[in-house]
Amino acid sequence: MARTRPPPAHCLLLSSPPQAIHSNGRCAVTNALLECSPQCGHLGELALTMPSRRASDSSKRTPEPIESLLKDGHQAHIKSQILDQEDYLRHQRLIRGLIQLWLVVGNLIIAALLALLLWVTDPAVSLVVTIGSALIVSIVAGLSLYYRQYERIRQGKLRLRKLNQVRKEHLLEEASQAGDASLLAIHKRYREEAPDVVEAYREESNKYRRTHNVLQGITIVGSITISTLATAAVTQESFRWLTVAISLIVGIAAGFTGYFKYRERSFNLQQTADSIERQYYSVELRVGRYRGKAEADAYADFAHEVEWLREEQSKRQQQLEQPAEVKQEQ
Incomplete structure (x- = not known):
């Protein structure tokens, strides 16, 4: 059988x-x-x-919905979600920086190669068409990738703001359940809003720093190029107008850098953001000026210090925007 x-x-x-x-x-x-x-x-x-x-699907997990965190999210879990989202944004910003580098440097190299072929040699039409098509495709593809990356970063920032808002609501709920006084609860809520202020200052600082670096790069590279073209223009008259055009661009870039003071604006914003972040952690750890103080006094001093820092930042910003004549009269 x-x-x-x-x-x-x-x-x-x-x-x-x-x-x-x-x-x-x-x-x-x-x-x-x-x-x-x-x-x-x-x-x-x-x-x-x-x-x-199933193993591969686990690596493509979608982010946890904000609504579920709002209902029954634990503080430690929400904080973990915030850290993961911040790491995701750093990664996406790195990719955006590489795309920007290609859009500027890569396309300039292709354009310079095309211009060199047209001016120095007598290339075949097919070669010119090929390089020109490559330049157009590179620009279009780069802009498309940059826009897609911009949308990813925008969605990531939106989710991060929502996560921070959920965390604030949970902290306020815990404070109300603990029976804190109304003024202390207001100060705690103000402290939980400090990371948003720090993030806003740093984003604006990065924007000014990028603008300053671009203008400074144009000034440096343009100055070197002008010296080279001025030497070549002695024998090649076609380089003279190119020298004039680059000189105009360098002058405009230098004028914008000196008038708007992008570097000083970036430095002031970054300094204020670092100071507010230092106070944010100091009041929680009870170190520095908050050492040995009661909870209510520590949070009150924190609110006063942050407001003073923001007011000083506004004053420095106004001084940078004033003309030189007004500063001399003051």
Whole structure:
């Protein structure tokens, strides 16, 4: 009498009847994915196996909805979500920087190569068309990638703001449940809004710093190029107008740098952001000026210090925007 071969250990034979199986390969009872196991030799029997794609799906997990965090999110879990989102934004900003580098430097190299071929040699039409097409495709593709990256960063910032808002609401709820006084609760809420202020200052500082670096780079590279072209213009008259055009661009860039003072604006904003962040952690750890103070006094001093820092930043900003004549009169 032939013995029935038992199924392999990796298979879990279902006792459900065949009618319990959907046409899409899922069990009507457990809603689990089912696969036929020809290795087990049991025709007509179904084996429940773990699909191999489940491991890959775990790496593509979608972010947890904000609504679920608002309902039953724990403080530690929300903080972990915030840290993950900040790391994601740093990664996306790095990619955006590489795309910007290609848009500026890469396309300039291609354009310079095309201009060099047109001016120095007599290239074939097919070569000019190829390089020109490559330049157009590079610019269009770079702009498309930059816009896509911009949308990713915008969505990431929006989610980060929502996560911070959820964290604030949880902290306020805990403060109200603990029976804190109304003034202390206001100071705590003000402290939880400090990271948003720091982030706004740093974003504006980065914007001014990038503008300053671009203008300074144009000035440096343009000055070197002018010296080279001025030497070449002695024998090649076609370089004279190019020298004039680059000189105009360098002069405009230098004028904008000196008048708007982008570097000073960036430095002041970054300094204020660092100072507010230092106070943010100091009041929580009770170090520095908050050492040995009661909770209510520490949070009150924190609010006073942050307001003073923001007021000083506004004054420095106004001084940078004033003309030189007004500063001399003052």
